[in-house]
Amino acid sequence: MSEIIRKDISEEWAHSGIIKAGDYCFLSYCVGNIEGTVEEQINGAFDQMESRLAQFGLTLENVVQMDCLFRDVWNIPIMEKVIKERFKGKYPVRKSIQTEFADKGGEKGLKFQADAVAYCG
Secondary structure, X not given: OOOEEEEEEEOOOOEEEEEEEOOEEEEEEEOOOXXXXXXXXXXXXXXXXXXXXXXXXXXXXXXXXXXXXXXXXXXXXXXXXXXXXXXXXXXXXXXXXXXXXXXXXXXXXXXXEEEEEEEOO
């Protein structure tokens, strides 16, 4: 059995930002630029995702699955534009979900979050 490695641990939130288990890495709560535009927040989330993946020598091209959470799901075309710019044609499977975020900024705060699975075998 492979070792399970947890990194980017938050004791305050009681979660790990990335976990390597076997041939896969699992990423949660990738967010960034929280008070920016939707496009800035999507780029910020992918910046954080890249940073976490780099801890295991991986890139966005290793991402095979994403769950993308939006305050307004009609912003999917903005995310698709950013994915085309950043994933270099190595697109993951994904689903998009609209949700109300429990963010202290309310409607002016968090607009996008991504969770992901990356292949690291």
